[in-house]
Amino acid sequence: SQQGEEDPQALSIQEGENATMNCSYKTSINNLQWYRQNSGRGLVHLILIRSNEREKHSGRLRVTLDTSKKSSSLLITASRAADTASYFCATQSAGSSYKLIFGSGTRLLVRP
Amino acid sequence: NAGVMQNPRHLVRRRGQEARLRCSPMKGHSHVYWYRQLPEEGLKFMVYLQKENIIDESGMPKERFSAEFPKEGPSILRIQQVVRGDSAAYFCASSPPSWDRDTQYFGPGTRLTVL
Numbered sequence: 140s141q142q143g144e145e146d147p148q149a150l151s152i153q154e155g156e157n158a159t160m161n162c163s164y165k166t167s168i169n170n171l172q173w174y175r176q177n178s179g180r181g182l183v184h185l186i187l188i189r190s191n192e193r194e195k196h197s198g199r200l201r202v203t204l205d206t207s208k209k210s211s212s213l214l215i216t217a218s219r220a221a222d223t224a225s226y227f228c229a230t231q232s233a234g235s236s237y238k239l240i241f242g243s244g245t246r247l248l249v250r251p
Numbered sequence: 252n253a254g255v256m257q258n259p260r261h262l263v264r265r266r267g268q269e270a271r272l273r274c275s276p277m278k279g280h281s282h283v284y285w286y287r288q289l290p291e292e293g294l295k296f297m298v299y300l301q302k303e304n305i306i307d308e309s310g311m312p313k314e315r316f317s318a319e320f321p322k323e324g325p326s327i328l329r330i331q332q333v334v335r336g337d338s339a340a341y342f343c344a345s346s347p348p349s350w351d352r353d354t355q356y357f358g359p360g361t362r363l364t365v366l
Contacts, residue, residue, distance in 0.1 A: 169353070170353055172353075172354070174357075179362075180359060180360075181342060181357045181358055181359040181360050182294070182342065182357040183357075184354055184355075184356070184357075187353060187354060227293050227294070229293075229294075231353065235307075236353075237282070237284070237299055237306075237307075237346070238284075238296050238299065238307065238310075239284075239286075239294070239296065239344075239355060240296065241286075241293035241294045241295070242293050243291075243292055243293045244292075244293050
Protein backbone atom coordinates (compact mmCIF):
# COMPACT_ATOMS: atom_id res chain seq x y z
CA SER A 140 0.00 0.00 0.00
CA GLN A 141 1.11 3.58 -0.56
CA GLN A 142 2.97 5.13 2.33
CA GLY A 143 2.38 8.74 1.41
CA GLU A 144 -0.82 10.39 0.34
CA GLU A 145 -0.79 13.84 -1.12
CA ASP A 146 -3.46 16.44 -0.72
CA PRO A 147 -4.91 17.97 -2.79
CA GLN A 148 -4.87 15.64 -5.79
CA ALA A 149 -5.02 18.64 -8.11
CA LEU A 150 -4.34 22.33 -7.63
CA SER A 151 -4.83 25.23 -10.03
CA ILE A 152 -3.43 28.67 -9.18
CA GLN A 153 -2.52 31.93 -10.87
CA GLU A 154 1.11 32.77 -11.62
CA GLY A 155 2.62 34.63 -8.68
CA GLU A 156 0.48 32.91 -6.06
CA ASN A 157 1.83 30.41 -3.55
CA ALA A 158 1.12 26.69 -3.84
CA THR A 159 0.89 24.40 -0.82
CA MET A 160 0.82 20.64 -1.05
CA ASN A 161 0.50 18.25 1.85
CA CYS A 162 1.67 14.70 2.37
CA SER A 163 0.74 12.21 5.06
CA TYR A 164 2.47 8.93 5.78
CA LYS A 165 1.95 5.95 8.04
CA THR A 166 5.15 4.50 9.46
CA SER A 167 8.33 5.80 11.10
CA ILE A 168 10.67 7.35 8.60
CA ASN A 169 14.33 8.25 8.18
CA ASN A 170 13.56 11.02 5.76
CA LEU A 171 10.94 12.43 3.44
CA GLN A 172 11.67 13.69 -0.04
CA TRP A 173 9.79 15.71 -2.63
CA TYR A 174 10.08 15.09 -6.36
CA ARG A 175 8.71 16.90 -9.39
CA GLN A 176 7.61 15.18 -12.58
CA ASN A 177 6.80 17.08 -15.72
CA SER A 178 4.27 15.43 -17.99
CA GLY A 179 5.73 12.34 -19.60
CA ARG A 180 9.15 12.87 -18.08
CA GLY A 181 11.34 11.48 -15.32
CA LEU A 182 11.50 12.61 -11.73
CA VAL A 183 13.58 15.51 -10.49
CA HIS A 184 14.67 15.49 -6.85
CA LEU A 185 13.66 18.74 -5.14
CA ILE A 186 14.46 18.48 -1.46
CA LEU A 187 15.09 15.98 1.34
CA ILE A 188 14.17 16.55 4.96
CA ARG A 189 15.37 14.20 7.69
CA SER A 190 13.24 12.97 10.55
CA ASN A 191 15.08 15.18 13.06
CA GLU A 192 14.47 18.31 11.00
CA ARG A 193 11.33 20.44 11.09
CA GLU A 194 11.80 22.85 8.22
CA LYS A 195 14.02 23.23 5.21
CA HIS A 196 14.34 25.82 2.46
CA SER A 197 15.68 25.66 -1.07
CA GLY A 198 15.15 28.70 -3.26
CA ARG A 199 11.38 29.19 -3.60
CA LEU A 200 10.67 25.88 -1.88
CA ARG A 201 9.88 25.45 1.78
CA VAL A 202 9.30 22.03 3.29
CA THR A 203 8.03 21.29 6.77
CA LEU A 204 7.90 17.98 8.58
CA ASP A 205 5.78 17.09 11.60
CA THR A 206 6.69 13.60 12.74
CA SER A 207 4.08 13.63 15.51
CA LYS A 208 1.36 14.05 12.89
CA LYS A 209 3.23 12.06 10.26
CA SER A 210 2.79 14.83 7.74
CA SER A 211 4.79 17.17 5.55
CA SER A 212 4.02 20.18 3.42
CA LEU A 213 5.68 21.66 0.36
CA LEU A 214 5.25 25.36 -0.26
CA ILE A 215 6.22 26.89 -3.59
CA THR A 216 6.30 30.67 -3.34
CA ALA A 217 5.74 33.11 -6.21
CA SER A 218 4.76 30.31 -8.58
CA ARG A 219 5.62 30.39 -12.27
CA ALA A 220 4.02 28.70 -15.25
CA ALA A 221 7.14 26.50 -15.43
CA ASP A 222 6.22 25.05 -12.02
CA THR A 223 3.32 23.24 -13.67
CA ALA A 224 4.01 19.56 -12.96
CA SER A 225 3.08 16.69 -10.67
CA TYR A 226 4.67 16.72 -7.24
CA PHE A 227 5.30 13.55 -5.24
CA CYS A 228 6.37 12.98 -1.71
CA ALA A 229 8.39 9.86 -0.98
CA THR A 230 9.54 8.38 2.30
CA GLN A 231 12.39 6.16 3.33
CA SER A 232 11.60 4.20 6.45
CA ALA A 233 13.85 3.15 9.27
CA GLY A 234 13.32 -0.50 8.47
CA SER A 235 14.09 -0.28 4.77
CA SER A 236 16.27 2.72 4.28
CA TYR A 237 16.79 2.42 0.54
CA LYS A 238 13.23 1.90 -0.63
CA LEU A 239 11.33 5.02 -1.66
CA ILE A 240 7.62 4.80 -1.00
CA PHE A 241 5.75 7.31 -3.14
CA GLY A 242 2.42 8.98 -2.72
CA SER A 243 -0.02 9.39 -5.57
CA GLY A 244 0.99 12.99 -6.26
CA THR A 245 -0.47 16.46 -6.58
CA ARG A 246 -0.99 17.79 -10.08
CA LEU A 247 -0.20 21.50 -10.04
CA LEU A 248 -1.32 23.84 -12.80
CA VAL A 249 0.02 27.39 -12.74
CA ARG A 250 -1.99 29.62 -15.07
CA PRO A 251 -0.04 32.44 -16.75
CA ASN B 252 28.74 13.58 -15.37
CA ALA B 253 25.97 12.04 -17.41
CA GLY B 254 22.76 11.26 -15.59
CA VAL B 255 20.99 7.95 -15.38
CA MET B 256 20.30 6.68 -18.87
CA GLN B 257 17.49 4.41 -19.91
CA ASN B 258 16.68 2.91 -23.25
CA PRO B 259 14.58 2.58 -25.10
CA ARG B 260 12.46 5.59 -24.13
CA HIS B 261 9.39 4.05 -25.72
CA LEU B 262 8.74 0.38 -26.33
CA VAL B 263 5.75 -1.22 -28.00
CA ARG B 264 5.17 -4.94 -27.66
CA ARG B 265 2.35 -7.31 -28.57
CA ARG B 266 0.91 -9.60 -25.94
CA GLY B 267 3.15 -12.59 -25.40
CA GLN B 268 6.37 -10.92 -26.53
CA GLU B 269 9.34 -10.10 -24.33
CA ALA B 270 10.33 -6.62 -23.18
CA ARG B 271 13.92 -5.75 -22.19
CA LEU B 272 14.52 -2.43 -20.51
CA ARG B 273 18.04 -1.12 -19.95
CA CYS B 274 19.42 1.23 -17.35
CA SER B 275 22.92 2.69 -17.08
CA PRO B 276 23.47 4.27 -13.64
CA MET B 277 25.35 7.47 -13.05
CA LYS B 278 29.12 7.14 -13.02
CA GLY B 279 30.33 5.94 -9.64
CA HIS B 280 26.92 4.63 -8.59
CA SER B 281 26.74 0.97 -7.70
CA HIS B 282 23.14 0.77 -6.53
CA VAL B 283 20.24 0.50 -8.96
CA TYR B 284 16.51 0.58 -8.27
CA TRP B 285 13.58 -0.10 -10.59
CA TYR B 286 10.15 1.47 -10.11
CA ARG B 287 6.91 1.17 -12.06
CA GLN B 288 4.39 3.94 -12.57
CA LEU B 289 0.87 3.29 -13.74
CA PRO B 290 -1.07 6.20 -15.31
CA GLU B 291 -2.11 8.86 -12.80
CA GLU B 292 -0.34 7.07 -9.94
CA GLY B 293 2.87 7.38 -7.99
CA LEU B 294 5.90 5.18 -8.49
CA LYS B 295 6.03 1.74 -6.89
CA PHE B 296 9.24 0.04 -5.90
CA MET B 297 10.06 -3.16 -7.77
CA VAL B 298 13.64 -4.22 -7.14
CA TYR B 299 16.98 -3.09 -5.73
CA LEU B 300 20.24 -4.38 -7.12
CA GLN B 301 23.92 -3.97 -6.54
CA LYS B 302 26.53 -5.24 -8.97
CA GLU B 303 25.80 -8.96 -9.58
CA ASN B 304 23.41 -9.12 -6.61
CA ILE B 305 19.68 -8.75 -6.12
CA ILE B 306 19.23 -7.16 -2.69
CA ASP B 307 15.45 -6.78 -2.55
CA GLU B 308 12.94 -7.92 -5.15
CA SER B 309 9.90 -7.73 -2.91
CA GLY B 310 8.04 -5.36 -5.25
CA MET B 311 8.50 -7.41 -8.36
CA PRO B 312 5.85 -9.89 -9.56
CA LYS B 313 7.04 -13.43 -8.98
CA GLU B 314 6.33 -14.57 -12.51
CA ARG B 315 7.50 -13.20 -15.86
CA PHE B 316 9.63 -10.41 -14.33
CA SER B 317 13.37 -10.59 -13.71
CA ALA B 318 16.18 -8.11 -13.18
CA GLU B 319 19.93 -8.22 -13.30
CA PHE B 320 22.86 -5.88 -12.86
CA PRO B 321 25.92 -7.64 -14.28
CA LYS B 322 29.51 -6.82 -13.46
CA GLU B 323 29.84 -5.16 -16.84
CA GLY B 324 27.09 -3.35 -18.67
CA PRO B 325 23.70 -1.89 -17.81
CA SER B 326 21.02 -3.19 -15.51
CA ILE B 327 18.29 -5.06 -17.36
CA LEU B 328 14.63 -5.40 -16.41
CA ARG B 329 13.11 -8.24 -18.38
CA ILE B 330 9.40 -8.92 -18.76
CA GLN B 331 8.48 -12.16 -20.46
CA GLN B 332 5.15 -12.86 -22.16
CA VAL B 333 3.90 -9.33 -21.65
CA VAL B 334 0.24 -8.65 -20.97
CA ARG B 335 -1.76 -5.43 -21.34
CA GLY B 336 -1.51 -4.80 -17.60
CA ASP B 337 2.26 -4.44 -17.95
CA SER B 338 1.75 -1.17 -19.84
CA ALA B 339 3.35 1.47 -17.65
CA ALA B 340 6.34 3.74 -17.29
CA TYR B 341 9.37 1.97 -15.82
CA PHE B 342 11.91 4.15 -14.07
CA CYS B 343 15.40 3.28 -13.02
CA ALA B 344 17.25 5.16 -10.30
CA SER B 345 20.78 4.95 -8.98
CA SER B 346 22.57 6.04 -5.85
CA PRO B 347 26.16 6.39 -4.71
CA PRO B 348 27.91 4.03 -2.26
CA SER B 349 26.22 2.95 0.93
CA TRP B 350 27.10 5.87 3.12
CA ASP B 351 25.20 8.29 0.87
CA ARG B 352 22.23 6.39 -0.47
CA ASP B 353 19.41 8.64 0.66
CA THR B 354 19.05 10.47 -2.63
CA GLN B 355 18.20 8.46 -5.71
CA TYR B 356 18.75 9.92 -9.16
CA PHE B 357 16.12 8.93 -11.68
CA GLY B 358 16.39 8.24 -15.37
CA PRO B 359 13.84 9.51 -17.92
CA GLY B 360 11.95 6.23 -17.91
CA THR B 361 10.85 3.68 -20.48
CA ARG B 362 7.22 3.82 -21.49
CA LEU B 363 6.02 0.34 -22.32
CA THR B 364 2.85 -0.12 -24.33
CA VAL B 365 1.46 -3.61 -24.76
CA LEU B 366 -0.96 -3.97 -27.65
